[in-house]
Every structure is written in structure tokens, then in C-alpha cells.
Amino acid sequence: EAGVTQFPSHSVIEKGQTVTLRCDPISGHDNLYWYRRVMGKEIKFLLHFVKESKQDESGMPNNRFLAERTGGTYSTLKVQPAELEDSGVYFCASSQDLSPGFSYEQYFGPGTRLTVT
Amino acid sequence: SQELEQSPQSLIVQEGKNLTINCTSSKTLYGLYWYKQKYGEGLIFLMMLQKGGEEKSHEKITAKLDEKKQQSSLHITASQPSHAGIYLCGADDGGSNYKLTFGKGTLLTVNP
Numbered sequence: 498e499a500g501v502t503q504f505p506s507h508s509v510i511e512k513g514q515t516v517t518l519r520c521d522p523i524s525g526h527d528n529l530y531w532y533r534r535v536m537g538k539e540i541k542f543l544l545h546f547v548k549e550s551k552q553d554e555s556g557m558p559n560n561r562f563l564a565e566r567t568g569g570t571y572s573t574l575k576v577q578p579a580e581l582e583d584s585g586v587y588f589c590a591s592s593q594d595l596s597p598g599f600s601y602e603q604y605f606g607p608g609t610r611l612t613v614t
Numbered sequence: 615s616q617e618l619e620q621s622p623q624s625l626i627v628q629e630g631k632n633l634t635i636n637c638t639s640s641k642t643l644y645g646l647y648w649y650k651q652k653y654g655e656g657l658i659f660l661m662m663l664q665k666g667g668e669e670k671s672h673e674k675i676t677a678k679l680d681e682k683k684q685q686s687s688l689h690i691t692a693s694q695p696s697h698a699g700i701y702l703c704g705a706d707d708g709g710s711n712y713k714l715t716f717g718k719g720t721l722l723t724v725n726p
Contacts, residue, residue, distance in 0.1 A: 501656075530713065539618075540702070540716040553711045588657065592712070603647065603704075603714060607656035 499523070501606035503589050509612045515577040518609045522571070522591030529572050530592075530603065531564060535585035543587075546572060558583075579613045586610050616641045618703055618717035626723045632691050635720045637703030639684040644708030646679050646686045651700045651719070660688075660701075665708065690722075698724045 548569035663679035
């Protein structure tokens, strides 16, 4: 079974440009998460999808970030316009259906390293 | 918000030695996750422990959850160079979406 995949693995863009990151979750996983790690900091939650619906986007830094998950399969995270502080590694994770009171494994992708110059 | 503190921040051991990494939470632990990351790579899922106190083992790695202490430990027996990497603990908030909060990680070096 294929794991979580992310594309591209690395992106270098100039300040002011637009970048779109893609995540393909494990097949059948309704829950999809985006996280980010900026230099020297711990990994931080950005947002959570259940199928195509945004359940929690409390971690999104500002309105320059837009996440979508059309059809409830893969997801994209667009940064427009990119700023220097957006540099970091963006991780995607997926998990199966959630039942109240039980935690489920979250499987992470390899991440996309974004460098804004 | 929940905070996770990992100790030690880094660890250098000789191959064959045992070691323990700790993860302490500022709040009640629900699901506690251990991941391993090699430089430039993604997070490899190791184990998940459920609220209530639990212990799991896989090969030479054992993880325990102490609910009262709000702490989890990861123990590696007879370490090997392949165990080297960054170990991260994460905890969910027990809410409806189980988003994870992470510690800063523990860098493990295993010398042959």
C-alpha cells in the first residue's frame, strides 16, 4: 500500500511568487492534515480536512495560505504571495475515520521543503 | 495550549547500549505518538499509545505512557547505528480532530 506522497519535494521561489504544494493521502483515509516546521521550531499544525470539508484551520498563519481538497482525495496548499517567513518544511499526514475517544495513527509524507528567497 | 518537552535534546551512545528518551506534557495526555525522522526525510510512524496508560514494543523499541505523570518514555535496547535520527513525540488534544502538538525532538547518534 502506498504511503502519503507529497509534491514537490523541494521548491525555491522568490518573495511575492506563488507556490502550490500537493499531498496525496493514503487511499481510503478521510482525514488529511497539513503541518509545518520552520527553522529551529517544532512542527506546528496548520489545518485538518475530513473528506473535502475543512474541520479546523486554526493553525493557518494568514490569508495568504489557501488549502483545498476537492473531491476528498488529494489536497493542495497554495501560498500567495510567498514571504520569507514562509520558508520551512510542509508536511501532510492522513489517518482513517475517527471515532470519539480513540486516537488513530497519523501517517506522514516526506514533506515539501519550501525556500523563499 | 498543550506543550511537549522532550529530554534529552540530544544523545550520543555507543552501539549496543540502552537508552531512554522522555516526553512530558503540560496537559493531560490522550493519544501519544512517537515518530522517527532521518535528516531530510519524512516522519516515520513508530508507535501510538492511548490514554489510560499503555506500553507497546516493536523490535528493540518500547514506549510507555504514564498518565499520572503526563509523560511518555521511549526505550531502545541494544542500540544500533540504524536507530540514529531525530525522535519526535506528538500528542493529540483528545478533541474532535486529533491534531497533533509536537515536541522539539531528540537527536540520537549511535557510534559504531
